[in-house]
Amino acid sequence: MxxxxxxxxxxxxxxxxxxxxxxxxxxxxxxxxxxxxxxxxxxxxxxxxxxxxxxxxxxxxxxxxxxxxxLPLGCVVAALARALLRRPVPLVGLLGDAHCEATYLRPLVAALPPGSQLAVCRPGPAPATSVPGGPAVTRRRGGVAVTVTRAAAEALRGADLVIVTAPPPVRLDPRWPAAGAALLDVTGVTPNAGGLAGTAALPWPGVRHRVTRxxxxxxxxxxxxxxxxxxxxxxxxxxxxx
The missing domain is CATH 3.30.1780.10 (ornithine cyclodeaminase, domain 1)
Structure with a gap:
């Protein structure tokens, strides 16, 4: 057969x-x-x-x-992230929700070069911390340092690439990331995100890309x-x- x-x-x-x-x-x-x-x-x-x-x-x-x-959505984000990055060892800031690690973490870690840093911000107690609301804790995955925090400013500070997968808890400040940082907006295709109204009008000095269906x-x-x-x-x- x-x-x-x-x-x-x-x-x-x-x-x-x-x-x-x-x-x-x-x-x-x-x-x-x-x-x-x-x-x-x-x-x-x-x-x-x-x-x-x-x-x-x-x-x-x-x-x-x-x-x-x-996996398709996570791999699209990882592939686009790799294309948008300009530094050989970058720092990436990811704004997500309660499910963002399951969707994006594995593909992103696979796409980033060893030594890179990935900072994840999402609401609720950070899974890497022992005390809800306590300081963020960094762990290494495949040679990439992964930090989980609830503070958007902390996740994006100095980032070469900002990935927005869910409406952020606060208005993004373009001065938080590194100069010329790229912006990757996934909210238009993320289930239940409803789009991110603030990114279109948000002044962003670097390259931006909105993921499409x-x-x-x-x-x-x-x-x-x-x-x-x-x-x-x-x-x-x-x-x-x-």
Whole structure:
């Protein structure tokens, strides 16, 4: 039984193993740099990612994976962050919400060079601190120093790149980051963020980029298509009769 007469089903565990066989951020970066219609497309449907031969073509694969559902957005941010950075060892400030670490931390750490610093600001007790509201604590992940704090000014001070994934608790001051820092706004595609009204009017001396739904869709197709191809080549997954 093969793709001609069946649908390939991949569960969460199998998909996780397949994602470890290639670099998701590099895959998305290539797709964003040279978007072109390919033999496959992917879309979200309930709790699965559907891989088809065309937007209205026959389904080739069903992927049930929480990682794959959030990974495209995280990889878009990581790929764009790497393209916007100008220093070899940068400092990045990330403003997020309660779920920002699960979505963005792993791809960003993979995209940043060793020695980089990533400061995360989000509401609520910082998970790296032992006392809610206490001083921020820094931990190292893959050679990147990751600090979690509740103070926006602390997270953005001296940053070469500011990533806004959720409406910040205070109005951003362009003087907090380093001179000429880039601004990456993700709030237009972040679920329940409702957009960030302040960034359009916010004076920002550096480069700014607003993540689009088209970029996330491109990343979804690139990652799901690569997972499908690797699964077929390695014989992973379960074939379901049509």
């Amino acid at each position: 093969n793709a001609a007469d069946a649908i390939l089903y991949l569960d969460d565990r199998t998909t996780g193993l397949l994602l470890d066989r290639f670099d998701p951020v590099r895959t998305v970066a290539r797709a964003l740099a040279a978007p072109a219609p390919g033999p496959l497309c992917a879309r979200r449907a309930a709790d699965v990612t559907v891989v088809a031969t065309a937007p209205t073509g026959r389904v080739a694969c069903l992927i049930s994976s929480a990682d794959l559902r959030r 088209a970029e996330v869709a491109t990343a979804t197709t690139a990652l799901a298509g690569e997972v499908y191809r690797v699964a077929v080549e390695s014989g992973a997954g379960t074939w379901l009769p049509r």
